Amino acid sequence: MSAFLSQVEAVAPSEGFRESANVRNHQLYEYAGKNRIAFWEGCAQTLHWYKKWHTVMDWNPPFSSWFDGGRLNACYNCLDRHIGTKIENKVAFFWESEEGASREITYKDLYQEVNRLANVLKSFGVKKGDCVAIYMPLVPEAVASMLACARIGAVHTVVFGGFSSEALRSRILDANAKVLITADGSVRKGKLLALKDTADPAIEGLTCIEKVLVIQKEKNSVSMKEGRDFFYHNELEKAEEYCPCEEMESEDTLFILYTSGTTGKPKGIVHSTAGYLVGAAITTKLVFDVKPNDVYWCSADVGWITGHTYVAYGPLANGMTQVMYDGSVDKPKKDRVFEIIEKYKVNIFYTAPTAIRLFMKWGEDTFKHRDLSSLRLLGSVGEPLNPEAWHWYYKHVGSEKCPIVDTWWQTETGSIMITSLPGLMDMKPGSVVKPLPGIEAKVLDDYGNESKSGYIAIMSPWPSMLRGVHGDTRRFVQTYWNKWGGRYYFPGDSATMDEDGYFWVAGRVDDTLNVSAHRIGTMEVESALIEHEAVAESAVVGIPDEITGQAIAAFVILKEGREPSQELADSLKAIVVKKIGGIARPKKIFFTQDVPKTRSGKIMRRLLQDLAVGRKLGDTTTLENENLMKSIESKIENSP
Ligand code: WTA
Numbered sequence: 001m002s003a004f005l006s007q008v009e010a011v012a013p014s015e016g017f018r019e020s021a022n023v024r025n026h027q028l029y030e031y032a033g034k035n036r037i038a039f040w041e042g043c044a045q046t047l048h049w050y051k052k053w054h055t056v057m058d059w060n061p062p063f064s065s066w067f068d069g070g071r072l073n074a075c076y077n078c079l080d081r082h083i084g085t086k087i088e089n090k091v092a093f094f095w096e097s098e099e100g101a102s103r104e105i106t107y108k109d110l111y112q113e114v115n116r117l118a119n120v121l122k123s124f125g126v127k128k129g130d131c132v133a134i135y136m137p138l139v140p141e142a143v144a145s146m147l148a149c150a151r152i153g154a155v156h157t158v159v160f161g162g163f164s165s166e167a168l169r170s171r172i173l174d175a176n177a178k179v180l181i182t183a184d185g186s187v188r189k190g191k192l193l194a195l196k197d198t199a200d201p202a203i204e205g206l207t208c209i210e211k212v213l214v215i216q217k218e219k220n221s222v223s224m225k226e227g228r229d230f231f232y233h234n235e236l237e238k239a240e241e242y243c244p245c246e247e248m249e250s251e252d253t254l255f256i257l258y259t260s261g262t263t264g265k266p267k268g269i270v271h272s273t274a275g276y277l278v279g280a281a282i283t284t285k286l287v288f289d290v291k292p293n294d295v296y297w298c299s300a301d302v303g304w305i306t307g308h309t310y311v312a313y314g315p316l317a318n319g320m321t322q323v324m325y326d327g328s329v330d331k332p333k334k335d336r337v338f339e340i341i342e343k344y345k346v347n348i349f350y351t352a353p354t355a356i357r358l359f360m361k362w363g364e365d366t367f368k369h370r371d372l373s374s375l376r377l378l379g380s381v382g383e384p385l386n387p388e389a390w391h392w393y394y395k396h397v398g399s400e401k402c403p404i405v406d407t408w409w410q411t412e413t414g415s416i417m418i419t420s421l422p423g424l425m426d427m428k429p430g431s432v433v434k435p436l437p438g439i440e441a442k443v444l445d446d447y448g449n450e451s452k453s454g455y456i457a458i459m460s461p462w463p464s465m466l467r468g469v470h471g472d473t474r475r476f477v478q479t480y481w482n483k484w485g486g487r488y489y490f491p492g493d494s495a496t497m498d499e500d501g502y503f504w505v506a507g508r509v510d511d512t513l514n515v516s517a518h519r520i521g522t523m524e525v526e527s528a529l530i531e532h533e534a535v536a537e538s539a540v541v542g543i544p545d546e547i548t549g550q551a552i553a554a555f556v557i558l559k560e561g562r563e564p565s566q567e568l569a570d571s572l573k574a575i576v577v578k579k580i581g582g583i584a585r586p587k588k589i590f591f592t593q594d595v596p597k598t599r600s601g602k603i604m605r606r607l608l609q610d611l612a613v614g615r616k617l618g619d620t621t622t623l624e625n626e627n628l629m630k631s632i633e634s635k636i637e638n639s640p
Contacts, residue, residue, distance in 0.1 A: 008387065010426035010500075011394070013403040017376060021423020022289050028421075032437035039438045040066070040463055043282040044274065047072060047317070048081045050247045053274075057461065062481040062489070063468075064461035065251050066275035073245035074254055074277050075118075075151035078316035079111045080245065087319040093140045094295070094344050098187050098327025105140045107319070113141075113236070117148035118243035120235045124179050124211040128153030128246055131256070133177035133209075134302075135159045135168055135199055137186030138326040141215050141232065142302045143312045145181045150254060150273075153246035157256045157268070160303025161186065161195055163581040167266075169202040171258050174268055174470065176208050181232075183215040184222045189328045196222040250274030256470050257305055259411040260519045261479060262511045264527035268470030269305075269411050277313060279415035279464025283436065284314030287405050288348050289377060289422050297323035297341070298350040298379075304518070305411040306381055309464075310350060314415070329355060330362075338367035341375065349397070350379035350405075352517035353386070356393045357547050364396040372397060377422055379405045382517025383549045384505050390429035408432040408456075408505055410491055411519075412480065414464030417441060418456075418503050431502040438462060443497040448484040453496045455509065458489035465489065511605065513542040513550050520552070520584050522605070528579035529554060532572055534562040539595040539603045543588070543612045551587035553612040555595050555632075564591035588612065592632045 018024070032039035041056045044067055053070030073080075082088055092110045095103045105113075126132060132149050134156055136142040142158070149156040157175045159168050172180065180203060185194045196214055200223065203209045214222060215232040224231075254273040258266040288296065296315060300306035315322055323344050329337050337359070341349060359366075378398050385393075385406050394404055403422035409415060418441055420426075420433035427433065435441040440459040445451040458465075469476040483490035494506040508514060511522040522540040529538040537557040542550035556572060558564065569589040577585050590612065596604040609615075611633060 008428050008430065010428050012426045013423055014401045016401060017403055018423045021421075022291075023286060023421045023424055026424065028286075028437045036438055036440070036460065040278065043438070044070075044278045044463075047077050047274075047277060047281065053250060057463075059461050061486050062477060064465065066272070066278070066461075066463045067250040070250040070274055071247045072250065072274055072277070073151065073248055074273055074313065075114060075147045076245045077277060077281070078147060078150075078313060079107065079114060082107045082319050083111055085319075090319065091321045092316065093143075093322050093324045095140055095324045096327070096340060098190075098331045100332075103140070110140065110144060110147075110316075112241065113144045114147045114151060115241055115243045116236045116239040117144055117232075118151040119239040120213065121148055121154060121179060122152055122243065123235075123239070124213075126152060126154050126179055128248075129155065129253075130179075131155045131157055131175045131177045132179045132181065133157050133159060133168075133172050133175065135161060135163075135180060135182045135195060136215070136302070137161050137183055137193070137195065137217065138301050138307075138324055139183070139186075139215070139217060140324065141181075141183075143316075146255070146302070146308070146312050147316075151243060151245050153248055153252065155253045155255055157258070158303050158308070159258070160301060160581070160583075161193060162301075162303070162583055164578055165198045165202040166579050167581055168199060169206070171266070171268075172202065172206060172209065174258075174265075175256050178208060179211045179213065180209055181213045181215075183217045184220050185218040186326060187218065189331060192218060192220060194220065194222075248273045251467070253467070255308065257308060257411055259305075260512055260521035260524055261475075262521060262523060264521070264523045266521070266524070267472070267475060267479070270467045270470050271414055271464070272467050275463030275465070276414050277317065279462065280309045280314040281317040283415040284310060284318050284320075286421055286436065287407060287416055287419055288350070288379070290318050290320060291347075292319075294320060294347045295323060295344050295374070296320050296348040296350075297325075297344070297346045299325065299337075299352070299355065300350075300381075305409075305414070306350075309415050329358065333366075334362045335367040335370055338370040338372060341372055342370045345374035347374055348377045348379070349375060350381065350407075352382040353380055353384065353389055354382075354516040354548050356380065356385065356389045356397075359397070360389055360392045361547065364392075372399065375399075375402050377405065378402045379407060381407045381409070383514045384507065385430065387429040394429070403427060406432045408493075408503065412466040412491070413458075413462070414466065417458065417462075428498075428500075428502055431498070431504050433502055435503075441503070443495050443503070444484065444488070446483075448487065452498075454494065455483070456491050456493045456495045456503070456505070457484065458491065461489075513540075513552060515542075515545075515550050515552060515583060516548040518583050520580070524580060525552060525554065525576055525584055525586065528576045528584070529556060529572055531579065532575045534558055534568060535572070536560075537595065539605065539608055540586070541605045541609045541612060543609060545587070552584065553588040553590065553608075554586040555590045555592050555608055555612075557592060557594060594628055594632065596628055596632070
């Protein structure tokens with residue numbers, strides 16, 4: 001790896017970009033390096049506070065608190081403080097549907113909607129600290145729902161609209177949500193995604209959910225339960241037009257967002273109000289080099305952390321104009337994304353490598369008739385951006401004038417941790433560059449020593465760090481703080497650092513997969529498969545995929561008397577979709593009679609990966625049954 005790294009040529013940001021960049025020298029890095037706490041305090045001062053904090057940071061490893069004694073409201077910071085300023089009439093969202101419908105929502109529109117919605121939630125009995133689940137398509141109402149919760153001090157938990165009924169149910173239960181906000185449906189790839197229909201069985205018999213609010217987007221018929229289900233627009237019409245903001249303590253929870261881990265049960269990552277907002281606001285401003293008239297498009301769904309931080313809180317706190325597109329990238333044609341960039345004259349485009357690789361596969365000819373000259377900055381997030389895709393993105397989308405910010409971060413980190421400030425640093429295709437000001441990251445070995453190759457470690461607390469795993473402090477400590485004796489945060493990514501101090505992320509070191517920049521736990525998929533009546537055991541691994549980064553391959557051991565067949569493979573895929581959602585659908589199912597395990601019983605996924613991709617087998621010496629691999633190899637060749 002390091003021989004390869006030294007051959008990568010650095011690419012400097014274009015002169016045009018550099019000259020007009022907001023940050024043009026390294027003073028910020030130097031200052032934050034010497035005065036980390038004062039740097040974060042300065043960032044916090046850019047927000048609106050009802051009451052100033054008395055302590056910037058308190059660190060009782062692994063628990064930190066930021067801006068204690070302070071009081072603020074996240075919704076106020078995203079909306080109210082823009083009202084009465086020039087931003088009031090600025091467009092907050094240009095929204096497009098897959099079928100070409102469009103809407104323009106100004107900051108004032110959003111403010112009015114959020115106020116009424118906050119009053120509706122209050123009328124439903126939602127109080128400070130209560131949880132509201134949001135299961136929605138990518139529409140401005142989803143962001144309005146998040147902000148309405150923040151306004152009254154309720155905790156939101158957004159569940160990605162592609163998740164299944166069962167996945168939604170387990171999250172609602174874990175978070176103990178009182179209200180669900182959903183929609184009748186949304187059109188994806190020309191088909192109706194009937195969210196309310198999926199939500200109905202998810203909440204069937206749950207006592208925690210008292211009320212359901214339904215947005216009529218597609219006007220498809222939905223069943224409404226008397227006294228529980230209400231239509232969004234009816235309730236909003238009746239609501240008072242102003243709702244005061246709740247003054248929140250800095251450490252009050254802003255939201256819970258579930259992410260996959262190494263067990264079958266997703267973790268509810270808890271984020272605080274002040275620290276999270278400080279991180280979201282400052283990183284948006286610095287990394288995206290925000291200018292007042294920018295049109296910015298982050299293509300993430302609000303169901304993921306990227307949608308929370310870089311669609312909802314970060315851009316709105318900075319008063320930015322955004323594009324929001326609820327549809328697939330090839331509808332009606334493969335130039336759809338570029339048509340939208342041209343239509344709205346997008347300046348900043350932030351997406352995931354899986355989309356970039358798909359565009360690359362389709363080829364630049366598919367959009368050569370589109371005018372992309374408005375673009376000035378490109379971004380990438382969610383998984384490693386391979387150098388080939390980097391060069392293609394740089395050349396064909398960015399016309400070799402737009403820097404690319406390859407941003408490394410996680411649901412748990414809340415905001416971007418490692419990337420370049422675009423006008424300041426040279427890029428290296430495939431590298432995420434360096435920790436942002438105020439972030440102390442290193443590459444450490446297993447023993448906590450600095451190393452060229454090892455794991456990413458965050459050496460000191462930062463404001464937007466997770467505050468815990470909802471209801472499971474033990475899991476929080478074990479997952480993130482056990483690696484180096486509770487001293488440093490362990491994100492679970494392996495990485496290399498080159499001689500210039502640039503970070504190169506290799507991937508996850510735990511049993512989680514990264515499919516199209518979505519984290520999926522192997523155990524989650526295994527737990528779904530095992531629920532099929534024909535399955536005795538299963539082992540799931542990630543296999544490289546040209547477009548999605550990784551794809552899912554499942555090795556399945558059938559119960560006595562069950563025979564492999566194509567129908568069975570299809571029904572196994574279907575059960576995973578039912579339990580988790582379409583994003584977790586296995587690409588390959590291999591029927592086998594056993595899976596390789598170590599003598600201590602741990603599944604040797606590396607060997608299964610070798611088999612799944614037809615690679616020469618790695619080290620088999622720790623295998624409990626060395627002859628096993630041969631037999632699996634011959635079996636999988638005959639799998640349907
Ligand atoms: C991976 C998404 C390489 C990484 C914001 C991390 C990346 C996980 C990058 C978090 C990047 C994220 N280069 N890998 N630029 N960004 N990752 O929680 O493995 O959905 O741990 O947050 O995605 O995924 P999550």
